[in-house]
Amino acid sequence: MxxxxxxxxxxxxxxxxxxxxxxxxxxxxxxxxxxxxxxxxxxxxxxxxxxxxxxxxxxxxxxxxxxxxxxxxxxxxxxxxxxxxxxxxxxxxxxxxxxxxxxxxxxxxxxxxxxxxxxxxxxxxxxxxxxxxxxxxxxxxxxxxxxxxxxxxxxxxxxxxxxTPNPLGGTGIAAIGESEAAGRIRYRIPDALGADRAVYAGARTLVVGAGHSAANAVIDLAGLVEQTGTGSITWAVRGARPIRAFGGGAGDELPARGALGARLQALVADGRVRLVTGFAAEEIREADAGGVLVADASGRTIGPFDRLVALTGxxxxxxxxxxxxxxxxxxxxxxxxxxxxxxxxxxxxxxxxxxxxxxxxxxxxxxxxxxxxxxxxxxxxxxxxxxxxxxxxxxxxxxxxxxxxRVELVLPKTGVCSTDLATGADACCAPAPEGARGCCGAPAAQDAPVPARVGARCGAAA
Missing domain, CATH: 3.50.50.60 (FAD/NAD(P)-binding domain)
Incomplete structure (x- = not known):
């Protein structure tokens, strides 16, 4: 020293x-x-x-x-x-x-x-x-x-x-059986079309998470299924709709971010990716026929899966x-x-x-x-x-x-004016309960515009 x-x-x-x-x-x-x-x-x-x-x-x-x-x-x-x-x-x-x-x-x-x-x-x-x-x-x-x-x-x-990634479990702690299934779980975006191709080719894969990391993983894994003609992709999110991952489309000032969401929506719409909403993983257990099953607190079970990708932040x-x-x-x-x-x-x-x-x-x-x-x-x-x-x-x-x-910052807008609430309803600067945080960082009664060259528009995570 x-x-x-x-x-x-x-x-x-x-x-x-x-x-x-x-x-x-x-x-x-x-x-x-x-x-x-x-x-x-x-x-x-x-x-x-x-x-x-x-x-x-x-x-x-x-x-x-x-x-x-x-x-x-x-x-x-x-x-x-x-x-x-x-x-x-x-x-x-x-x-x-x-x-x-x-x-x-x-x-x-x-x-x-x-x-x-x-x-x-x-x-x-x-x-x-x-x-x-x-x-x-x-x-x-x-x-x-x-x-x-x-x-x-x-x-x-x-x-x-x-x-320090979050666990796959939806309660902030590891799901029951998560440590035992560690050999099947990845907490990073896999290089499904490159270095990790052999790991995921033909696999039944579950991706958990509603952000852009999950979006990238789902798109690449779906591309691998299309190339090989084998395997399947299931995508599970806690909310009623993965609004942030779907993004703002043409309203996004970063075109690549908008395009990412559009590609994701297309994969779900045509059935190449199965989307499971309102799902918070509680338990991972071995399936009788091989692979693992994943269940939420209500007992709803999805699977079996060979690989799990936890991109929960x-x-x-x-x-x-x-x-x-x-x-x-x-x-x-x-x-x-x-x-x-x-x-x-x-x-x-x-x-x-x-x-x-x-x-x-x-x-x-x-x-x-x-x-x-x-x-x-x-x-x-x-x-x-x-x-x-x-x-x-x-x-x-x-x-x-x-x-x-003197702090100035203007970020490219996302084109998304909503949040995936527990009810699944879209909210755009909705009033907050008394004593709670107001939408967009201001008390609900004071949602006023911020000057353009001083304000920093919210953006999505990279």
């Missing part, structure tokens, strides 16, 4: 070397702030590489952070066609890898470095005296088994939620933050100030309030959660949001208060 003599010389620690984490490092580099990026995976963009075969629905013009672009262009980098759609692997190889090389001259990026805990040097969570003046202490476990500890003047947690890993004073929404586990805007129980259309350092700060001075992790369990995060988050946060850490406070 290295301890510079003056706290001002300590780096800003950035947890995670994905698009948002490296964007934070680029903003630090642009302002001359020392930084240390700690990445748990074996390379920058490790999470993107896990779904490297999947093509984003947002073109390159929306996928590159402004400070990162400026840094890269000084090194001679040329952005790919701004209207083309990159895959996860292309994002990692053509953007994040060269960005990491450019950042190496300005700070440190350490891979295979899993953060096990963040605390204050010499203090636990309870101690208050001189807390704000005490450096952060970061405990790291390296891929080769070594342990190291690092001091930092501030911590920006951009570690995301990809590594992710949740933040909060264990490393146990010794910090953080203030999270009690059910979304997101930054509390964001909860009303992104709560999927009520959030439908309208405007997500532009937010920066003030909304992302916690009672622990100098600590921020950004990127997908700042949204906790909410499923609507977009990279563009994260880029604006870290621009504001780094400006605040640099003491540029006016720049930190």
């Amino acid at each position: 290295h301890a510079p003599s003056r706290s001002a010389e300590l780096p800003i620690a950035i947890l995670g070397a994905g698009p948002v984490g490296l964007a934070a490092a680029a903003h630090c580099a642009e302002r001359g702030l020392p930084f240390l990026v700690l990445e748990a995976g074996p390379a920058v963009g490790a999470n993107l590489r896990e779904w490297g075969h999947v093509r984003l629905f947002s073109p390159w013009r929306y996928d590159v952070d402004a400070a990162s672009r400026r840094l890269l262009e000084r090194e001679g980098w040329v952005q790919p066609d701004p209207d083309s759609l990159p895959t996860g692997a292309e994002m990692a190889d053509r953007y994040l890898a060269p960005l990491a090389e450019a950042l190496a001259a300005h700070g440190r990026i350490v891979i295979d470095a899993r953060v096990r805990a963040v605390t204050r040097a010499g203090l636990d969570k309870v101690k208050s005296a001189r807390r704000a003046q005490t450096p952060f202490l970061i405990d790291v476990e390296h891929g080769d088994g070594r342990r190291s500890r690092h001091l930092a003047r501030a911590v920006v947690d951009a570690s995301g939620t990809w590594s 992710q949740r933040p890993d909060l264990a490393p933050l146990r010794e910090l004073r953080i203030d999270l929404d009690p059910w979304l586990e997101c930054s509390r100030a964001l909860a009303a805007d992104i709560d999927p129980n009520v959030h439908a259309c309208g405007s997500v309030t532009p937010h920066g350092h003030a909304a992302l700060a916690h009672p622990e001075p100098g600590f921020y959660v950004v990127g997908a992790k700042s949204y906790g369990r909410a499923p609507t995060f977009l990279m563009m949001t994260g880029y604006e988050q870290v621009r504001s946060v780094v400006a605040a850490l640099a003491g540029a208060e006016a720049e930190a406070d």
